[in-house]
Amino acid sequence: MNDAASITDALSHGRGGELSADDLAGFLDECELDGGAIDGALGEAARAVTERIYGKSVYVRGLIEISNICKNDCLYCGIRKSNKNCVRYRLDADTIVSCADEGYELGFRTFVLQGGEDVYYTDEVMCDIIGRIKSSHPDCAVTLSLGERSRDSYRRMRDAGADRYLLRHETANPDHYAQLHPASMSYENRIQCLYTLRELGYQVGCGFMVGSPYQTNRHIANDLCFIRDFYPDMCGIGPFVPHHETPFASFPSGTVEKTCRLLSIIRLLCPRVLLPSTTALGTIHPRGREMGILAGANVVMPNLSPVGVRKQYELYDNKICTGEESAQCRDCLEMRVRSVGREIVTDRGDVKK
Numbered sequence: 001m002n003d004a005a006s007i008t009d010a011l012s013h014g015r016g017g018e019l020s021a022d023d024l025a026g027f028l029d030e031c032e033l034d035g036g037a038i039d040g041a042l043g044e045a046a047r048a049v050t051e052r053i054y055g056k057s058v059y060v061r062g063l064i065e066i067s068n069i070c071k072n073d074c075l076y077c078g079i080r081k082s083n084k085n086c087v088r089y090r091l092d093a094d095t096i097v098s099c100a101d102e103g104y105e106l107g108f109r110t111f112v113l114q115g116g117e118d119v120y121y122t123d124e125v126m127c128d129i130i131g132r133i134k135s136s137h138p139d140c141a142v143t144l145s146l147g148e149r150s151r152d153s154y155r156r157m158r159d160a161g162a163d164r165y166l167l168r169h170e171t172a173n174p175d176h177y178a179q180l181h182p183a184s185m186s187y188e189n190r191i192q193c194l195y196t197l198r199e200l201g202y203q204v205g206c207g208f209m210v211g212s213p214y215q216t217n218r219h220i221a222n223d224l225c226f227i228r229d230f231y232p233d234m235c236g237i238g239p240f241v242p243h244h245e246t247p248f249a250s251f252p253s254g255t256v257e258k259t260c261r262l263l264s265i266i267r268l269l270c271p272r273v274l275l276p277s278t279t280a281l282g283t284i285h286p287r288g289r290e291m292g293i294l295a296g297a298n299v300v301m302p303n304l305s306p307v308g309v310r311k312q313y314e315l316y317d318n319k320i321c322t323g324e325e326s327a328q329c330r331d332c333l334e335m336r337v338r339s340v341g342r343e344i345v346t347d348r349g350d351v352k353k
């Protein structure tokens, strides 16, 4: 199967499982030439699938950026350890718990604790934080996004009550992975972590950047096959945006068109997946997050971090939402979601099985 019309038809009618990486790579090339008609059809089909499964609901996740200290040196990342101009911070347990308490009052029922790979957050420290949030708010989900850790560490945090884990796979191609990461990091370990997390009972999220340096449509086709076969509970797809203090400072950003196209394709390949419309998408286009929802996304992640540290969690340049209080962030997103005919709901927002 290789013409664009039959691939669009297969995706739109739940037959994405029949598509090969060759089909998908060729299809992505075609989409770039056709002037938007295929994107329109994909978006319409993806919206219909999202509404059939999740209705008009959009889930919110309260994002708490717990630390911008990281032992790693990913080449695309503004808080990589080689960036000596980054002003570092870490939040202590009391501050993190009070961010969650404030979020609960604002209607959040999921908290995402995200940070660099900061050795301060031992299993003991993390289990204490997770336990405190879960005992104050047993109706909430705790999502972790703390990078690669050992199986034992993942298990202990799961036993402490963590529900979900986000770990973008970044690329399903080992050579491309090596172009984006230092030699100390391995593609194999990354993928193994995802399988380990699933075995331990987490709801698991993977994902990648659209338009990352050296990325080709063939790489993306491999990502799509990986995502289809792994079938994550969550999938984080946002455009690559360069950071001026990284080796990739002069590479161009990914585009809103391609990111939305891929959101639609992922929705059609994995209908039940929880799909965020990311802050990075809102950074490259003023209505990027609304466009992401119209392309099939059903999650937004307002920032609950203390305003005083938000600017320092700068993974990429010009990141938006760094000056607003948590309540303002939530209200702003509520208005944006409503403008495209959807509703933010007070709900844990688990994946529909």
Ligand code: SF4
Residues within 6 Å of the ligand: 070, 071, 072, 073, 074, 077, 078, 079, 080, 081, 115, 116, 117, 147
């Ligand atoms: S991408 Fe994550 S692991 Fe890599 S340097 Fe940035 S914070 Fe650290």
